[in-house]
Amino acid sequence: MHRMSMVAALTLSTAISPAFADPSVEVMHFWTSGGEAAALGAVRDKVVAGGVVWTDAPIAGGGGDAAKTALQARIASGNPPAAVLILGQNILDWAAEGMLGNVDALAAAEGWDAALPQAVKDFTKVDGHYVSAPTNVHRTDMIWASKAAFDKIGAAYPTTWEELNALAPKFAEAGIIPLAHGGQAWQEAYMFEAVALGVGGADFYRKALIELDDATLRGPEMVKVFDQMSALRGMVDPNFPGRDWNLASAMVINGEAAMQIMGDWAKGEFTNAGKVSGDDYACIPVPKASGDGFVYLVNSLSFFTQTDAEMIKGQEVLASAIMDPAVQVAFNLAKGAIPARTDIDLAAMDSCAQATSAALASNDGAGTAVPTFAGTHAANASVVGAATDAITTFFNSEMTAADGATSLADAIAAAQ
Amino acid sequence: MARSETVDFRTRLQDWLPRLVLAPSFAVTLLFVYGFILFTIVLSFTGSKMLPKFTWVGFENYEKLFALPAWHTAIVNIAVFASLYIVICTLIGLMLAIFLDQKIRGEGMLRPIYLYPMALSFIVTGTAWKWFLDPGIGLQQVMRNMGWESFTFTWIKDADYALYTIVLAAVWQTSGFVMAMFRAGLRGIDNEILKAAQIDGASNWQLYRRIVIPLLRPAFLSAFVILSHLAIKSYDLVVALTGGGPGRATEMPATFMYSYTFTRNQMGIGASSAVIMLMTIAAIMVPYLYAELKEKK
Numbered sequence: 001m002h003r004m005s006m007v008a009a010l011t012l013s014t015a016i017s018p019a020f021a022d023p024s025v026e027v028m029h030f031w032t033s034g035g036e037a038a039a040l041g042a043v044r045d046k047v048v049a050g051g052v053v054w055t056d057a058p059i060a061g062g063g064g065d066a067a068k069t070a071l072q073a074r075i076a077s078g079n080p081p082a083a084v085l086i087l088g089q090n091i092l093d094w095a096a097e098g099m100l101g102n103v104d105a106l107a108a109a110e111g112w113d114a115a116l117p118q119a120v121k122d123f124t125k126v127d128g129h130y131v132s133a134p135t136n137v138h139r140t141d142m143i144w145a146s147k148a149a150f151d152k153i154g155a156a157y158p159t160t161w162e163e164l165n166a167l168a169p170k171f172a173e174a175g176i177i178p179l180a181h182g183g184q185a186w187q188e189a190y191m192f193e194a195v196a197l198g199v200g201g202a203d204f205y206r207k208a209l210i211e212l213d214d215a216t217l218r219g220p221e222m223v224k225v226f227d228q229m230s231a232l233r234g235m236v237d238p239n240f241p242g243r244d245w246n247l248a249s250a251m252v253i254n255g256e257a258a259m260q261i262m263g264d265w266a267k268g269e270f271t272n273a274g275k276v277s278g279d280d281y282a283c284i285p286v287p288k289a290s291g292d293g294f295v296y297l298v299n300s301l302s303f304f305t306q307t308d309a310e311m312i313k314g315q316e317v318l319a320s321a322i323m324d325p326a327v328q329v330a331f332n333l334a335k336g337a338i339p340a341r342t343d344i345d346l347a348a349m350d351s352c353a354q355a356t357s358a359a360l361a362s363n364d365g366a367g368t369a370v371p372t373f374a375g376t377h378a379a380n381a382s383v384v385g386a387a388t389d390a391i392t393t394f395f396n397s398e399m400t401a402a403d404g405a406t407s408l409a410d411a412i413a414a415a416q
Numbered sequence: 417m418a419r420s421e422t423v424d425f426r427t428r429l430q431d432w433l434p435r436l437v438l439a440p441s442f443a444v445t446l447l448f449v450y451g452f453i454l455f456t457i458v459l460s461f462t463g464s465k466m467l468p469k470f471t472w473v474g475f476e477n478y479e480k481l482f483a484l485p486a487w488h489t490a491i492v493n494i495a496v497f498a499s500l501y502i503v504i505c506t507l508i509g510l511m512l513a514i515f516l517d518q519k520i521r522g523e524g525m526l527r528p529i530y531l532y533p534m535a536l537s538f539i540v541t542g543t544a545w546k547w548f549l550d551p552g553i554g555l556q557q558v559m560r561n562m563g564w565e566s567f568t569f570t571w572i573k574d575a576d577y578a579l580y581t582i583v584l585a586a587v588w589q590t591s592g593f594v595m596a597m598f599r600a601g602l603r604g605i606d607n608e609i610l611k612a613a614q615i616d617g618a619s620n621w622q623l624y625r626r627i628v629i630p631l632l633r634p635a636f637l638s639a640f641v642i643l644s645h646l647a648i649k650s651y652d653l654v655v656a657l658t659g660g661g662p663g664r665a666t667e668m669p670a671t672f673m674y675s676y677t678f679t680r681n682q683m684g685i686g687a688s689s690a691v692i693m694l695m696t697i698a699a700i701m702v703p704y705l706y707a708e709l710k711e712k713k
Contacts, residue, residue: 072466097466239573241662389485394663395663
């Protein structure tokens, strides 16, 4: 009995003492896969070198659903972690709850305003306060194409929807699956937003998926979007439902399928398989029918309000480390995304990342960069969840495009 | 004097000891089971979104819940799944128990074979069946490799049939357990009754239909209660086997509740769906408990 309580006291004191002794930062995240963990390692090394104790709190589960539940439990018990990986509207929601602190002084000193594009600031600077430090930007409207498959039928990479649709029968004739797709609800939601921007353009995307305008959601343009979804539905193999996204990427890697529509986190799969951008595969933006466009997803670590001065110090060291240009490059080499800063040299990165970074800069300037809908940047989790239900039901049935648009509009109206 | 006091203390201690020992677990159960049931009921009448909030909205969450097509799918699915699962499990379990009761050789070896699937968690069962039923790598592919080129079995990828694959996997897992329950019930039947019936010239079929199965009534009730609560809890099996798909074809109340409460920031609606699930279970359990307790008197 005595021994047990002593052990308990010892563990307790070792668990608590660093918080009082040194600046420390507890980071809660869901970056547990190989590339993601390596990416975060770049930040950690910099933080530890700054004399801060790093407490890792990984919650497995790629989409972050489990991490979200764990975070809610920590908040409810009055013990929020110092920094948490949360996405999009969730950052705005937590800020509205008054749970987030800020690193404004550091941001002003380091000139974050000039270094970050507006697209990133929309989700890190809330009501004029930097509540979050961005690590990277993902582009979600991407096509991953197998060079071998395109060579086999002697076709060029598609730049319009007509070209893409015309390719499908040729691939099928050559015994290649035109489109590798993982039939999980969230993957269909990402495909949908890429098609919505590609078919309807940035203004339509904003009106339908950010302002959630009912007339636009039911309008003829949305029916066209669903028509294109039907066309894509015809390009997948019958075995698609339930497939994980990385297995769909593997189909493109081994030449079994020609293309996959997926965010640029898919690049990690190609890199790990020893494939080289340009030589073995191509990363091309999803076709755009009207004007340019870019769907972005921002990853950032958000700072929950702390009272202990050492922990606040830890948060500042972490924020500074994340924004360090060398760390941004190292992080994104491992993660496969592009740096959140647009003012750094990307010579070390591959052609795919350089092209994406250039596209972000030009679209950000032209106002055609739009936040991801599926990744809950454009709308809140309840709207996105309801819309995802409608989209995945459409993609897994024989519904007409007009019915698809109606059920999407109904679902979004009910969720608001 | 002193002696009687110690005796007094001892008897008093003996009186109190069971209560003292049970008190912590009683308190914990009271708080973490009944306390949180109460908390969930309260939440279902509030406008809670991301965190619990106590702004009263009356029955608004329930109205919203029953207007959602996803909830309707979930209810229809659970009704179909639960009835098929309970009926098929009971029938197979009873059949296996009766067959094993024929004093066959190697019963000691056969029984654990049927019972072992119960030792697996639903996650394992779901993952194994997902691979087994996958047309690209599982049963269909094996059959085709063996030469039966036209063999087709794509239920798990078909929105109209995916629900039945969940029934299949769940029945595989639990029918052995139901068998064990019926087997125990069969053991408890008095041999004298059976002998008397045989002397009266009853055939084997009549023996089972008229005597054995009616005498198994308590085993039927226990099987029903266990199977029905397993059916309503069917969360992990669905998540592992189909993930609620294809589309939302295999959405269940439990998966619905989780996604609305924890991933979609609709805690109020999630809580109201949990309350509906609790009421459904109560509607099944209360009459059963009532009947059982009444019989004991």
